[in-house]
Amino acid sequence: MSETPxxxxxxKGKNAIAVLRxxxxxxxxxxxxxxxxxxxxxxxxxxxxxxxxxxxxxLAAACKLETRTTMWHLMAMRRYGEVxxxxxxxxxxxxxxxxx
Amino acid sequence: MAKIRERYDALVIGGGIAGxxxxxxxxxxxxxxxLVEKDPSIGGVMVGLNKVFPTLDxxxxxxxxxxxxxxxHARIQLQTYTEVERVEKKGTGFAVHLVKKPRFxxxxxxxxxxxxxxxxxxxxxxxFDYGLGARRAVYIPHxxxxxxxxxxxxxxxxxxxxxxxxxxxxxxxxxxEAEEVTTSVGAVIIATGLQITPMAAKxxxxxxxxxxxxxxxxxxxxxxxxxPYGRVLRPSDGKIPRSIAYVQxxxxxxxxxxxxxxxxxxxxxxxxxxxxxxxxxHGVEVTLYYMDIRAFGKGYEQFYRRAVKEGVKAxxxxxxxxxxxxxxxxxxxxxxxxxxxxxEERRHDLVVLAQGLVPGWHxxxxxxxxxxEDGFLLTPDAKISPSHTTLEGxxxxxxxxxxxxxxxxxxxxxxxxxAAANYLERTGWRAMAGAVLGASAAKQEVVExxxxx
Numbered sequence: 001m002s003e004t005p006x007x008x009x010x011x012k013g014k015n016a017i018a019v020l021r022x023x024x025x026x027x028x029x030x031x032x033x034x035x036x037x038x039x040x041x042x043x044x045x046x047x048x049x050x051x052x053x054x055x056x057x058x059l060a061a062a063c064k065l066e067t068r069t070t071m072w073h074l075m076a077m078r079r080y081g082e083v084x085x086x087x088x089x090x091x092x093x094x095x096x097x098x099x100x
Numbered sequence: 101m102a103k104i105r106e107r108y109d110a111l112v113i114g115g116g117i118a119g120x121x122x123x124x125x126x127x128x129x130x131x132x133x134x135l136v137e138k139d140p141s142i143g144g145v146m147v148g149l150n151k152v153f154p155t156l157d158x159x160x161x162x163x164x165x166x167x168x169x170x171x172x173h174a175r176i177q178l179q180t181y182t183e184v185e186r187v188e189k190k191g192t193g194f195a196v197h198l199v200k201k202p203r204f205x206x207x208x209x210x211x212x213x214x215x216x217x218x219x220x221x222x223x224x225x226x227x228f229d230y231g232l233g234a235r236r237a238v239y240i241p242h243x244x245x246x247x248x249x250x251x252x253x254x255x256x257x258x259x260x261x262x263x264x265x266x267x268x269x270x271x272x273x274x275x276x277e278a279e280e281v282t283t284s285v286g287a288v289i290i291a292t293g294l295q296i297t298p299m300a301a302k303x304x305x306x307x308x309x310x311x312x313x314x315x316x317x318x319x320x321x322x323x324x325x326x327x328p329y330g331r332v333l334r335p336s337d338g339k340i341p342r343s344i345a346y347v348q349x350x351x352x353x354x355x356x357x358x359x360x361x362x363x364x365x366x367x368x369x370x371x372x373x374x375x376x377x378x379x380x381x382h383g384v385e386v387t388l389y390y391m392d393i394r395a396f397g398k399g400y401e402q403f404y405r406r407a408v409k410e411g412v413k414a415x416x417x418x419x420x421x422x423x424x425x426x427x428x429x430x431x432x433x434x435x436x437x438x439x440x441x442x443x444e445e446r447r448h449d450l451v452v453l454a455q456g457l458v459p460g461w462h463x464x465x466x467x468x469x470x471x472x473e474d475g476f477l478l479t480p481d482a483k484i485s486p487s488h489t490t491l492e493g494x495x496x497x498x499x500x501x502x503x504x505x506x507x508x509x510x511x512x513x514x515x516x517x518x519a520a521a522n523y524l525e526r527t528g529w530r531a532m533a534g535a536v537l538g539a540s541a542a543k544q545e546v547v548e549x550x551x552x553x
Contacts, residue, residue: 017261020204020274024254035222035258056338067337068311068428074338075328076223076234085330091340093333 041065041073046097049083055092101207102177104198104281108134109530110520111196111285113184114461116144117163117506118498118513119291120170125517126289127175131524134285135170136198137180138461141245143167144293148228148242150323152506153372154403160244167246181251185280187467192493192527193286202276204252209271212240212248216263216272224256226328230318232335233328238263243326286529287493287520290469290477291513292461294499297351297359304421305350305453311336312428313451316366319373323380332380334450336428341384341449344377345432346370347419348390352456361474363456363503367394368403370454375407387413387448389434397505417444422451457503469494476502487516493527495519 027035044063048054054062060070074095077083086094112123115137123135135142147167149159171178179200186197220236228235228242237256240248252263252272264272296315300308312334314322321327334341348370352363367390374386393414395404408414420443421433430451436442459475469489472478477489477496487495497513498504504512524530 016264016272016274017259020254020257021259024257027258031256031258038223060337068335071333071335071338072232072234073223075232078330079234079328080218080223080236088340091342092338093340 038073041069042077045070045073045077046082049095049097053086053094053096055089055094057092059095104134104177104179104283107284108132108177109285109524110134110287110289111136111184111187111194111283112289112291114144114291114293114498114500115139115142115170115178115180116291116293116498117146117166118293118500118509118516119144119289120166121510121513122289122291122497122517122520123170123176124166124173125514126521127173129517129521131175131521131530133176134196134283135176135178136182136184137178138183139241140181140203140249140251141241141247142170142178142180143244143246145317146506147244148317148321148324150320150327151372151376153368154397154399156372156376164244164246167244171246178247180247184466186465187288187494189468189491189493190284193284193529194288194493196283196285196288198281198283200279200281202254202278203249204254204274204276205250205267205271206273207247207249209269210249211269211271212250213268214240214250215266215268216250219262219266221260221262222256222258224253229321229328230315232318232321286524286527287495288467289487289495289497289513289516289520290461290463290467290489290500291497291516292459292500294457294460294503296455297357297363297458299351299357299453299455301357302350302354305347305419306422306424310422310424310428310430310451312424312430312449313422313453315455316369316373316452319452323373323376332377334428339449340381342381343448344374344384344386344450344452345419345430345446345448346374346386346388346452346454347422347432348388348454350419350453350455352454353391359456359458359474361456361503362394364394364396365503365505366454366456368397368400368505370452371395371404371407371412373452374412375403375410378411385413386411387415387446389415389417389419389432391416391418391437397507457499459500461500467491467494469496474502476500485519486512487519493523495523 048059048062056071060067084098109131110133112119112135123133126133147163152159182200188195216238217236220238223234225231226233226235238252306313377386395401416438417434417436423431432446469491470478495516497516498509
């Protein structure tokens with residue numbers, strides 16, 4: 001059996017994540033752009049929803065985003081508790097920022 | 101997590117419903133089993149399904165007890181997030197080379213609290229939701245995952261270190277690397293399940309580019325209460341769909357994409373989903389375009405009749421082409437088979453392609469068993485010995501041998517376990533392993549003592 005123990009000593013301390021970053025060559029250019037775009041879209045959606053409850057098409061129009069992009073990011077925010085769904089309006093659900 | 105030992109009676113490749121059944125059947129007979137799963141959780145496709153046909157029982161309610169049983173069985177060692185690199189025949193047994201992928205945390209120390217996932221700042225498409233929903237770079241695969249242990253997807257990691265900072269048990273181990281392990285087994289069961297037919301080549305149906313043309317497993321997730329939207333919405337804009345079409349034989353019986361066979365389950369899962377949609381969305385119109393309905397199993401024909409009676413429109417027609425409107429509605433060009441081949445154009449909010457089944461894994465270069473022309477494992481004597489492959493000591497269960505529904509996959513996995521047990525007895529594998537048997541007997545004693553209490 002050629003197993004090495006899985007319970008190797010954890011890389012703790014301020015440089016712990018640096019070990020991983022260095023070994024994997026940091027974030028790829030594509031991932032950096034993806035993450036930057038995600039942050040831009042989330043900021044727009046949060047700003048848009050500050051005005052009150054909106055459907056996906058309403059929010060997309062307010063933020064000048066594609067509806068499918070808005071839908072995916074809004075559902076991600078819903079999954080992680082940032083957005084909640086409300087009542088139906090003309091065949092679409094209304095979404096609001098979660099209070100607190 | 102226990103270390104991989106030097107010797108087991110059997111290796112089961114694949115932790116879906118068939119693999120779990122085979123492992124449990126062998127474990128219950130007293131054989132020591134190594135159950136290897138490539139994903140971070142066992143459960144396979146079934147744990148992601150919404151309900152099962154024809155009973156409409158909750159799928160995860162059936163699957164998760166099996167998952168827990170397999171994970172906690174004294175005779176089964178579960179090894180998730182592990183790839184089988186090579187299975188070499190050695191005498192009557194096999195040398196098995198595995199690669200355990202790094203989770204970047206110590207599994208035994210992770211308490212599944214989810215705090216790392218909540219702290220992670222990046223969202224990426226979640227494989228479990230077929231890209232319709234999001235997960236973080238560090239995540240627990242899903243609510244029913246076993247083990248409830250996080251995994252770090254280093255390809256999407258932004259290296260912020262927030263996961264480590266919030267972890268209450270300090271379980272992260274960023275120095276972990278892939279780990280190669282070798283063990284010996286007396287028999288192998290392949291239960292590597294399925295994938296759905298790839299549709300990129302099917303340009304007449306949009307070739308995977310139309311956002312509202314869905315695959316059936318994505319629809320399962322959308323229909324699930326723990327799915328990506330929490331209810332049925334269409335992916336392009338969140339509209340509650342009022343008109344939904346199912347296109348049957350979209351990825352089966354189609355030589356143009358190299359799938360000449362019938363996948364056996366598409367008619368029934370489409371009818372199930374269609375019927376459930378009529379329950380979930382008030383006033384929805386669900387149309388099922390079919391060439392013929394193959395409701396072959398116990399209670400299946402009755403289920404078909406029930407679906408039609410409860411409002412599913414079964415329309416005998418072949419969908420020749422799908423085009424996308426500006427608002428992402430879909431326009432179907434249908435040859436109406438019951439109306440002298442008249443061609444009609446029909447508009448729908450959402451389309452589900454009843455895609456067929458293809459093998460979830462190919463043995464090439466890993467196990468020296470042969471595949472049939474269709475890519476599923478070859479079972480040369482399928483009528484008499486349906487689980488026997490071309491390599492003695494290697495057996496197959498579930499969809500790895502060919503398309504089938506859940507009950508048939510379970511039955512066949514049980515047959516594979518029985519055949520493996522016969523092989524182990526015939527070859528005397530257990531008698532050769534005195535030391536290991538001693539350890540197993542001690543373990544059995546513990547189990548029996550526990551059961552007495």
